[in-house]
Structures are given as C-alpha cells and as structure tokens.
Amino acid sequence: MDPSEFNARCSIARTLEVVGEKWTLLILREAFRGRTRFSEFRDALGVARDILAARLTVLVDNGVMAKRAYRDENSREREEYVLTDAGRDLRPVLAALTEWGDAHRRLPEGPTARFVDRSTGAPVHLVFVTEGGELVDPALVTSEFTEAATL
Amino acid sequence: MDPSEFNARCSIARTLEVVGEKWTLLILREAFRGRTRFSEFRDALGVARDILAARLTVLVDNGVMAKRAYRDENSREREEYVLTDAGRDLRPVLAALTEWGDAHRRLPEGPTARFVDRSTGAPVHLVFVTEGGELVDPALVTSEFTEAATL
Numbered sequence: 669m670d671p672s673e674f675n676a677r678c679s680i681a682r683t684l685e686v687v688g689e690k691w692t693l694l695i696l697r698e699a700f701r702g703r704t705r706f707s708e709f710r711d712a713l714g715v716a717r718d719i720l721a722a723r724l725t726v727l728v729d730n731g732v733m734a735k736r737a738y739r740d741e742n743s744r745e746r747e748e749y750v751l752t753d754a755g756r757d758l759r760p761v762l763a764a765l766t767e768w769g770d771a772h773r774r775l776p777e778g779p780t781a782r783f784v785d786r787s788t789g790a791p792v793h794l795v796f797v798t799e800g801g802e803l804v805d806p807a808l809v810t811s812e813f814t815e816a817a818t819l
Numbered sequence: 820m821d822p823s824e825f826n827a828r829c830s831i832a833r834t835l836e837v838v839g840e841k842w843t844l845l846i847l848r849e850a851f852r853g854r855t856r857f858s859e860f861r862d863a864l865g866v867a868r869d870i871l872a873a874r875l876t877v878l879v880d881n882g883v884m885a886k887r888a889y890r891d892e893n894s895r896e897r898e899e900y901v902l903t904d905a906g907r908d909l910r911p912v913l914a915a916l917t918e919w920g921d922a923h924r925r926l927p928e929g930p931t932a933r934f935v936d937r938s939t940g941a942p943v944h945l946v947f948v949t950e951g952g953e954l955v956d957p958a959l960v961t962s963e964f965t966e967a968a969t970l
Contacts, residue, residue, distance in 0.1 A: 680844060680848050694829075759957055779965055781968065782962065797943060798936065816931050
C-alpha cells in the first residue's frame with residue numbers, strides 16, 4: 669500500500685491531523701482547565717493571535733470544540749470555545765503526554781499538574797487492561813495490523 | 820507566572836518538545852512495529868530524507884531512540900535506530916492517539932491496527948485507575964495544579 673494511503677487509514681495519523689499542530693494540545697490543556705475565552709487562551713499560552721485563531725478554527729471544524737455565544741455586562745456578544753464530548757475524549761492523550769514528561773523530563777520541584785478523580789480527589793494514572801479488565805504490563809503491549817490494513 | 824516559564828515546567832509541553840514535531844509520532848509508530856533502518860522509515864512514511872534525518876536526530880539526542888551499528892553482508896557498516904526504555908514508555912501516547920482516532924475518525928473498514936498483550940494476543944486498551952488500581956470513569960478525570968505550579 670502506498671504510504672500516504674496507508675497513513676490516511678491510520679488512527680494515529682488521523683488524530684494528529686486534528687491535534688498534531690504546534691500549540692493545539694496546549695490549547696486543549698487549557699480548555700481542560702476550564703478556560704474558554706480567546707483572551708484566556710492567549711494570556712495563558714503567550715501564543716500569537718493569528719495562530720491561536722487558526723488552531724481554534726481547526727478544533728471547531730473537527731468537532732473537538734464548539735463555539736458558544738456569551739455576553740459580559742455592557743459588552744457586545746462574543747464567542748467562547750468549549751470542549752465537546754469528542755474533545756473531552758482526548759483526556760487520555762493529554763494524560764499520556766503528562767505521564768511521560770513526569771517520568772522522563774522530571775523537574776526538581778516535581779510535576780506542575782496531576783490528574784485526579786474529580787469525585788474523590790484521588791490521583792489517577794493510565795494503565796493498559798484487557799477487555800476483561802485485567803491489568804497488562806505495558807512492556808508486553810505491542811501493536812499489530814488488522815485485516816483492514818491489508819484491504 | 821510568565822506563560823513561557825510556566826510552559827517550560829509543564830510535562831505536556833516538555834514531552835511535546837521531544838515528540839511534538841510533524842512526523843515524529845509516526846516515526847515512533849513504525850519503530851514500535853519493529854522498523855529500525857533509515858530506509859525502512861522512509862519507505863513506510865514517504866517522508867523526505869532531510870526531515871526524517873532531522874527527526875531521528877532529535878529522538879536520539881533526547882534519549883528516545885539509540886543508534887546501533889549493523890552491517891549487511893558485503894556492505895559497509897551502517898546505523899540503525901532502536902527504541903530506548905524511555906522511547907518504549909511512549910507506548911501509551913500512541914495508544915491514546917489510536918483510541919481517539921478509532922472512536923472519532925472511524926473508517927468503514929475499521930481500524931488498521933490494534934494494541935495487544937504480546938504474551939496472550941488479547942486486545943488491550945487504556946483506562947484511568949487510582950493508585951489502588953480502582954477503575955475511574957474518564958468523564959470524572961480532571962487535572963489540577965500542584966504546589967509546584969505556584970513556586
């Protein structure tokens with residue numbers, strides 16, 4: 669199969685088409701922290717306006733964020749950006765990136781953020797399990813092609 | 820805190836410094852499939868030689884891949900690229916990207932790859948658990964700042 673055709677059918681490549689540009693995953697990080705407004709993203713990230721606008725447009729066009737109108741008192745109506753269900757499903761991507769950085773790019777002062785269960789405050793982490801829920805050693809996890817890869 | 824200083828201390832941003840460039844995660848995908856040679860990566864990805872060389876250099880410089888000498892019969896010594904332990908620890912990042920693509924960028928013919936337990940062949944997926952190993956609903960997972968974020 670031609671590489672470009674194969675990549676078009678790979679879920680990693682297809683996800684990176686949506687979130688693979690510089691800044692996009694950091695915008696999503698801020699969205700998970702509850703930021704919704706253009707100015708909030710800009711101030712938190714220090715990213716140029718035009719790049720931020722372009723990245724938000726891609727996220728909206730791909731159904732990861734949705735635009736919603738809001739109006740502050742004495743101000744014209746503006747739009748804010750909120751995560752959709754598909755956007756919230758990116759949480760494991762951010763958690764996996766966080767865990768690798770925590771393990772392999774450790775800072776003396778420790779991690780600046782951690783993932784927790786909102787209902788209990790308990791710290792959580794990602795693990796591999798079988799469909800029956802049994803824990804699998806990540807060193808044993810490998811990827812294999814399915815029949816769809818050879819169609 | 821200044822955004823650039825804060826980003827320098829965020830594990831997501833620090834991980835993206837290593838794997839955030841276009842092609843890098845696809846190179847790692849191929850490495851997990853057992854490819855090690857420059858020509859194998861190039862043929863599998865259809866990526867330009869200079870970009871591939873630059874990305875591999877970043878991965879080696881960051882300890883994600885290591886160069887190893889090999890020599891085919893009647894040929895000069897060459898170098899191949901193998902995942903280090905730190906590189907193999909990126910498996911959950913690739914799995915998380917795969918799962919999102921499988922769920923939200925589904926193709927009619929289904930996924931082209933799946934993650935399995937090498938010792939049993941059982942399909943595996945990522946879940947959030949507490950430190951005690953209890954499963955946590957991903958919709959309840961949130962991130963919170965630690966004390967280190969305010970130092």
